[in-house]
Amino acid sequence: MRAAMAPVANNMSGPMEEDSELRRGPWTLEEDTLLTHYIARHGEGRWNMLAKCAGLKRTGKSCRLRWLNYLKPDIKRGNLTPQEQLLILELHSKWGNRWSKIAQHLPGRTDNEIKNYWRTRVQKQARQLNIESNSKRFLDAVRCFWMPRLLQKVEQTSSSSQTSVPCQLSDSTVPSLPTLPPLANWENSSSVITTQQTIYPPDFINISDQTETPQHQTSPNVYGHDTYVRNYNSSSQALEQSYYNIDNSTSSGYDMEGLSFASMSVVDSIEGNWMSNEMTDNLWNMDDIWQFRELGDGQLESNMTH
DNA sequence: AAACTTCGCAACCGCCATCCG
DNA sequence: GCGGATGGCGGTTGCGAAGTT
Numbered sequence: 001m002r003a004a005m006a007p008v009a010n011n012m013s014g015p016m017e018e019d020s021e022l023r024r025g026p027w028t029l030e031e032d033t034l035l036t037h038y039i040a041r042h043g044e045g046r047w048n049m050l051a052k053c054a055g056l057k058r059t060g061k062s063c064r065l066r067w068l069n070y071l072k073p074d075i076k077r078g079n080l081t082p083q084e085q086l087l088i089l090e091l092h093s094k095w096g097n098r099w100s101k102i103a104q105h106l107p108g109r110t111d112n113e114i115k116n117y118w119r120t121r122v123q124k125q126a127r128q129l130n131i132e133s134n135s136k137r138f139l140d141a142v143r144c145f146w147m148p149r150l151l152q153k154v155e156q157t158s159s160s161s162q163t164s165v166p167c168q169l170s171d172s173t174v175p176s177l178p179t180l181p182p183l184a185n186w187e188n189s190s191s192v193i194t195t196q197q198t199i200y201p202p203d204f205i206n207i208s209d210q211t212e213t214p215q216h217q218t219s220p221n222v223y224g225h226d227t228y229v230r231n232y233n234s235s236s237q238a239l240e241q242s243y244y245n246i247d248n249s250t251s252s253g254y255d256m257e258g259l260s261f262a263s264m265s266v267v268d269s270i271e272g273n274w275m276s277n278e279m280t281d282n283l284w285n286m287d288d289i290w291q292f293r294e295l296g297d298g299q300l301e302s303n304m305t306h
Numbered sequence: 307a308a309a310c311t312t313c314g315c316a317a318c319c320g321c322c323a324t325c326c327g
Numbered sequence: 328g329c330g331g332a333t334g335g336c337g338g339t340t341g342c343g344a345a346g347t348t
Contacts, residue, residue, distance in 0.1 A: 026316075026342095048333070064334075065317070100336060115337075116315055124313090311347070318340075325333075 023057045027066055031056055035063055036071050069110045076108030080117055082153040088114055089122075089147050093139060 023031075038054035044067060047060030056063060069075070080088070084106055091102040097118075099111035106114065122142075131138040 024318075046333080059318095060333075061319095061335095062317075069316075097337065111336075112316075119338095120314055309348085311345100313345075314343095316340105316342095319338085321336090321338100323333105323335080326331095327329105 021057050022059060024062070027070075031058070032066070032071055035067060039067060039071075069112045074108050075110065080109070080113075082150050084109065085117075086147060086150040086154060088117065089142055089150070092118065092122075093143065 034054050034056055038050060042050070042053075044050070044064075047064045049060070051058050051060045051063045054063075058066075087106060088102060091105055095101055097115075099115045099118075103109055103111040103114050125146075126132065126135075126138045131141070
């Protein structure tokens with residue numbers, strides 16, 4: 001789909017006549033062709049000059065953006081795969097809104113696309129949960145629920161179709177398992193959850209930028225990837241036990257600083273729900289596994305239980 | 307089927323850093 | 328060292344499509 005901003009010419013006149021010829025809004029096929037051909041011959045860079053020499057009535061900035069976000073041959077189009085989504089979540093937890101840096105780890109994806117994904121999908125979930133999307137509560141929820149599910153989805157995808165994993169993850173860019181816990185706050189809360197020391201295997205991932213200190217330091221490696229996945233692929237009960245010492249018998253749920261998920265048995269429902277999804281469904285998002293409704297006084301209940 | 311709402315995303319804007327004469 | 332040009336980045340806008348009422 002193309003956004004169809006009306007082509008607007010600057011309505012300046014007189015001395016600024018040259019500016020008035022500058023086009024804005026959606027690019028035409030002709031413009032795309034001009035830009036593509038020019039870059040094919042002369043390469044990119046010097047965008048203002050490039051725009052003039054190519055005969056484009058566009059700013060250099062506009063040309064650069066059009067090329068980088070749309071025309072460049074290695075741009076990957078289509079829905080983000082679970083792998084890519086997982087990677088985005090992981091990297092965002094490390095680097096925040098540094099979209100271009102995150103995009104460097106997703107070949108063929110642009111910072112703009114990732115930014116849009118975050119705003120339209122991730123922040124939407126935060127809104128639905130009535131949590132600030134950059135709050136610790138939301139990040140914890142993402143780590144503890146969304147990312148593990150994504151990981152399992154990744155596993156299912158890769159095992160069911162070994163032929164193509166759209167996201168070409170190198171060893172250095174394999175997504176880490178959720179940077180789970182900052183769990184300190186959980187332990188300090190009245191949560192019925194007590195956490196085990198390590199919830200994910202840092203070794204699974206090795207995001208290349210080793211010079212940066214993750215926002216949330218990880219625990220020593222305990223699980224290998226296989227173990228981690230096995231835990232997920234085993235019964236959800238075992239899953240719960242392996243990740244959280246959840247006392248299902250004594251509580252209908254747990255309270256995460258006011259974020260009350262319904263009983264953790266919701267995991268069963270959640271899995272049942274998205275395990276049944278078509279593996280070929282590329283447009284897989286959090287909605288599939290993470291649907292809550294408000295119960296009032298800030299409490300949330302998963303729709304999966306219904 | 308029409309009106310309305312929400313979603314997805316391309317494109318723009320403004321700020322900042324770097325380059326270069 | 329200075330200042331303009333350029334490039335890069337994150338935030339925001341606005342429109343058509345899709346979905347809902």
